[in-house]
Amino acid sequence: xxxxxxxxxxxxxxxxxxxxxxxxxxxxxxxxxxxxxxxxxxxxxxxxxxxxxxxxxxxxxxxxxxxxxxxxxxxxxxxxxxxxxxxxxxxxxxxxxxxxxxxxxxxxxxxxxxxxxxxxxxxxxxxxxxxxxxxxxxxxxxxxxxxxxxxxxxxxxxxxxxxxxxxxxxxxxxxxxxxxxxxxxxxxxxxxxxxxxxxxxxxxxxxxxxxxxxxxxxxxxxxxxxxxxxxxxxxxxxxxxxxxxxxxxxxxxxxxxxxxxxxxxxxxxxxxxxxxxxxxxxxxxxxxxxxxxxxxxxxxxxxxxxxxxxxxxxxxxxxx
Numbered sequence: 001x002x003x004x005x006x007x008x009x010x011x012x013x014x015x016x017x018x019x020x021x022x023x024x025x026x027x028x029x030x031x032x033x034x035x036x037x038x039x040x041x042x043x044x045x046x047x048x049x050x051x052x053x054x055x056x057x058x059x060x061x062x063x064x065x066x067x068x069x070x071x072x073x074x075x076x077x078x079x080x081x082x083x084x085x086x087x088x089x090x091x092x093x094x095x096x097x098x099x100x101x102x103x104x105x106x107x108x109x110x111x112x113x114x115x116x117x118x119x120x121x122x123x124x125x126x127x128x129x130x131x132x133x134x135x136x137x138x139x140x141x142x143x144x145x146x147x148x149x150x151x152x153x154x155x156x157x158x159x160x161x162x163x164x165x166x167x168x169x170x171x172x173x174x175x176x177x178x179x180x181x182x183x184x185x186x187x188x189x190x191x192x193x194x195x196x197x198x199x200x201x202x203x204x205x206x207x208x209x210x211x212x213x214x215x216x217x218x219x220x221x222x223x224x225x226x227x228x229x230x231x232x233x234x235x236x237x238x239x240x241x242x243x244x245x246x247x248x249x250x251x252x253x254x255x256x257x258x259x260x261x262x263x264x265x266x267x268x269x270x271x272x273x274x275x276x277x278x279x280x281x282x283x284x285x286x287x288x289x290x291x292x293x294x295x296x297x298x299x300x301x302x303x304x305x306x307x308x309x310x311x312x313x314x315x316x317x318x319x320x
Contacts, residue, residue: 026148047218047224050215051215061135064135072097075093089107110136119131140198156215166208166209194212194214219267222259226265228281230256241254254271
């Protein structure tokens with residue numbers, strides 16, 4: 001009788017253990033299902049978008065003139081040092097010609113400041129060789145480096161806001177004047193030099209550290225979607241549009257035309273309508289994948305330039 005009772009207890013224990021295991025497995029399955037079936041969506045909204053490209057660099061004079069000696073000889077006097085201001089025709093140094101007592105002056109070719117001077121008393125100079133520069137002090141450009149991923153959006157004539165570290169809080173208005181056609185690679189990142197003229201350079205000095213936000217696009221009352229909704233296949237752009245009829249939900253990939261694209265918003269010029277529901281990716285893209293046709297994570301290096309956007313919408317459009 002005792003042996004039979006023990007057998008019944010073992011069977012009961014096995015049944016209880018099996019039930020507990022089944023409950024655990026059932027709970028895991030439910031959590032996994034809940035985690036994978038949840039999707040995010042957003043509505044196509046109408047609003048304004050402004051896209052800027054950022055670059056960093058220095059303030060540079062708009063005019064630089066090389067200064068040379070008119071005679072071969074030695075420097076006998078120096079009238080102006082590096083950084084000294086000069087007027088057109090001012091004497092910078094005196095030269096005594098070799099083998100004679102003939103003296104001639106090295107003069108400033110324009111108004112400005114002396115720069116890169118190598119002049120010292122007793123130093124030898126030769127006719128036609130540059131001995132210093134005179135740089136403009138009332139007219140400046142901002143020379144900034146822009147990342148290769150952003151340079152395609154930069155055009156001459158675009159406006160820019162220029163700031164310098166030395167004048168905190170002050171913003172200078174500028175216009176893009178020149179874009180270098182040759183990039184400079186450094187630490188795995190290639191940048192292109194962009195020259196921005198500054199309209200009112202009061203307070204600026206040569207070689208001040210500068211940064212610029214270049215306005216590459218600004219559109220009002222346009223259709224907007226979260227940039228992560230935009231998909232790229234070759235040269236084409238797509239959105240996954242969700243429609244609901246009764247209890248039936250259907251996702252359709254729709255070819256669209258994109259306009260301005262920033263960090264958070266993308267402008268859609270054709271393919272969808274205001275109020276359409278678009279599907280957002282459930283997971284962040286893997287390394288090497290581009291949601292908007294621009295891969296900003298192709299290496300571990302970061303440059304000091306980048307693209308940013310601001311957008312305001314007339315209605316909602318938050319991811320759900």
